[in-house]
Amino acid sequence: MVLHVNGTAYELTLDHRTTVLDVLREHLGLTGAKKGCDHGQCGACTVLVDGRRANSCLMLAVAQDGRHITTIEGLAHGERLHPLQEAFVERDALQCGYCTPGQICSAVGVLQEAADGFPSHVTPADAPQGGPVPLTVEEIRERMSGNLCRCGAYPRIVEAVHDVSTDQGVAS
Incomplete structure (x- = not known):
């Protein structure tokens, strides 16, 4: 099978029970995605x-054949950090850092989902359809709720995501 990880194609022969997380960490040496709960509840592996x-941690690698996977290691452009990585540093949106890679990858997904117009549970029912969903603080909290932080850095995480959403024109 072939997985495209951070822009590089990897031809792999794997046990059919191997998860994407285990491929990343054990076969490719990419340890940014963390094994937290191993049950899809904490988001550290996002x-x-x-x-x-x-x-x-929930995805079997064989089911991802041909797909393009981006990890925290693949977000930066050379020496230039991704805007969310910069915002997390500027806002001090981390403490122990264990959940940070998953938080940042999730936040990248949140920004794209909002830009693509996907509503969340807290998106008003009368919100215009087809356009970007404005990312209010409540929207960010709801959309990031699948990523847990034992240290409680949530206020700074929300601020960092909001900063980048403002820069991208999807904040409210």
Whole structure:
């Protein structure tokens, strides 16, 4: 099978029970995505699959054949950090850092989902359809709720995501 990870194609022969998280960490040496709960409940393993966020601990690698996976290691452009990585540093949106890679990958997905017009549970029913969903603080909290932080850095995480959403014109 072939997985495209951070822009590089990897031809892999794997046990059919191997998860994407285990491929990343054990076969490719990419340790940014963390194994937290291993049940899809904490979000520490969040990566982007074809641009959409996903819990890599729940995904069988064989089912992702040919897909493009982006991890925290693949977000920067050379020495230039991704805008969300910069915002997390500027806002001090981390403490121990264990959840940070998953938080940032999830936030990248949140920005794209909002830009693509996907509503969340808190999006008003009368919101215009087809256009970007404005990212209010409530929207960001709801959309990021699948990523847990034991240290409680949530206020700064929300601020960092809001900063970047403002820069991208999807904030409210």
